Amino acid sequence: MQTASEILRIKGHDIWSVKPDDTILIAIQLMADHEVGALLVMDQEKLVGIVTERDYTRKVALEDRSSKNALVKEIMSERVLCANPEQTVKECMALMSDKRARHLPILDHKKVIGIISIGDLVKSIIREQQFEIEALQHYITH
Numbered sequence: 001m002q003t004a005s006e007i008l009r010i011k012g013h014d015i016w017s018v019k020p021d022d023t024i025l026i027a028i029q030l031m032a033d034h035e036v037g038a039l040l041v042m043d044q045e046k047l048v049g050i051v052t053e054r055d056y057t058r059k060v061a062l063e064d065r066s067s068k069n070a071l072v073k074e075i076m077s078e079r080v081l082c083a084n085p086e087q088t089v090k091e092c093m094a095l096m097s098d099k100r101a102r103h104l105p106i107l108d109h110k111k112v113i114g115i116i117s118i119g120d121l122v123k124s125i126i127r128e129q130q131f132e133i134e135a136l137q138h139y140i141t142h
Contacts (some may be wrong), residue, residue: 002124004092004106005085008114015112017042018051020073024060027051027072038103040112041076047105047112049076054102082107082114089124092116 017040020026031053041049051072059075060067081101083092085108096104096118106114134136 001088001128003085003089004083004087004104004114004116006038007089007116007120007124008085008104008106011114011116011120014113015040015115018072018096019043020048020076022072023068024051024056024065024070024075025045025067025140027058028067032068037117038115040080040105040115041072042112045111047080047082047107049073050080051076052103080105085113089121089128091133093121093125096121103134 007098014032014034016034016036017049018030020041020043027042029041032073037054038050038052040047043050049072055075055077056067059065060070081095081099082105083095085106087095092104096102102118105112
């Protein structure tokens with residue numbers, strides 16, 4: 001079974017982030033520009049939170065806040081669910097399912113090295129199952 005590190009090797013280590021004092025409009029535009037559903041909130045090199053489309057919907061749109069004036073730190077989640085590079089896809093999936101998270105920063109000695117999504121985990125599981133199916137088909141036909 002693949003690890004978080006192996007998923008990052010395939011998908012890349014790109015990290016899209018904002019600062020706590022950035023406006024929500026900046027965060028939403030960055031999400032749209034990079035077609036992602038979450039951004040890490042970084043204070044220099046330190047992970048201080050995560051802001052998601054869900055945060056925007058629930059804490060801005062429904063509360064009638066201004067995207068131009070409100071700050072990321074007002075809506076971000078400060079308690080960030082994280083994993084280490086050696087955790088398996090199965091472990092990451094269990095963690096994310098249990099905590100109802102869609103994005104999981106990967107930290108190596110407290111340094112963010114990437115982020116994986118529930119979609120990345122599903123793709124990994126599908127690839128692994130496809131490999132097993134092909135191996136079985138090859139075994140049956142030979």
